[in-house]
Amino acid sequence: MNSFLKQFEGHDISFILKRFAELFPFENLDVLNGYEQKITSEFLKEKLIDHQRGGLCYELNALLFLTLKKLGFDVQLATGTVKNEGVWAIDDTHATVLLQRDGHLCLVESGFGNRLPFSPLLLDGESASSPAGTFRFRTVTTEKGTLAMEQLVNDEWIVRYGFSPEPMEWSNLTKMKETIHYHEQSTFTQAPVIAGITDGGTFSIARDRLRLKWPDGSEKIVTFENDYDFLNEVTRYCSPSIVKETKLYLNAAFRDGQKKLK
Incomplete structure (x- = not known):
């Protein structure tokens, strides 16, 4: 962990957020492959740092919280609820990080898919932009x-997730993970989701397609003819450890009788 922290020493939070986005994609392979380890600092170090994996919000933002805390920042975990296409997801299944800075409350985010601002968002302050878009943090009931x-x-501001400022206990991260793994409405149990930010835009990989988006609103979708195409794009954008977990998922899917996508 100490060697991991050294790369951030002397840098501001924007550098840390951008570096996290480069290092750790958003991916749900642990859910699909049935890994059930509790969320601890040791687990996060082994999975994300040592094995160069990605993860979901309760892993990525938990590691961000630990990193900022060890670097001396005043941070706390908070729990929220995501809103997709106007519909609220499962209650309290998004972990995020709040930062107190110069007497002001800020939001810092590393675990919301590829929708990541690269700067702290000041409560009711200015918006911030990244290759993923433009974001802000608001007092909104x-x-x-x-x-x-x-x-x-x-040209319209939409709520991506809502929450309250109360601190979240660390133990709730494992409870959140269990909900994502087993709740009947969980969106992460059916198919792989791998997403991240590139130098010029964002990518997301599903089992049937690759989607690339750029800040000007343009996008490109590449449809896969089979799982080899899917695996090739995972290999292009992700670490060998993520490729390995993707192969494990595909092998299990084949054993369960799922057909390759055509």
């Missing part, structure tokens, strides 16, 4: 709390 992370989409 929703069914899920009094705070919200919003994204500018087609």
Whole structure:
């Protein structure tokens, strides 16, 4: 962990957030492959740092929290609820990080798919942009709390997740993981999701397609003819450890009688 921290010493939080986005893609292979380890600092170090994996919010933002805390920042974990296409997801299944800076509350994010601002978002302050888009942190009362992370989409601000400022206990991360693994409404149990940020835009890989997006709103979708195409793109964008876990998932799918996508 100490060698991992050295790369961030002397840098501001924006550098750390950008570096996290480069190092750790958003991916749900542990869910699909049935890994059930508790969320501990040792687990995060082994999975994300030593094995160069990605993860979901309760892993990526947990590691971000530990990193910032060890670097001397005043941070806390918080739990929120995601909103997709106007519909709220399972309650309290998004872990995020709040930062107190110069007497002000900020949101820092490393575990929200590829929708990642590269700067702390000041509560009710200016928006911030990255290759993923433009984001802001607002006092907004929703069914899920009094705070919200919003994204500018087609000239309209939409809520991406809502939450309250109360600190979340570390033990809730493992409970959140269990919910994602077993809840009947979990969106992460059916198929692989791998997403990240490139130098010029974002990528997301599903089993049937690759989607590339750029800040100007343009995008490119490449449809896969079979799982070899899928695996080739995972290999192109991800670490060998993620490729290995993808192969394990595909082998299990074949054993279960699933057909390759045509």
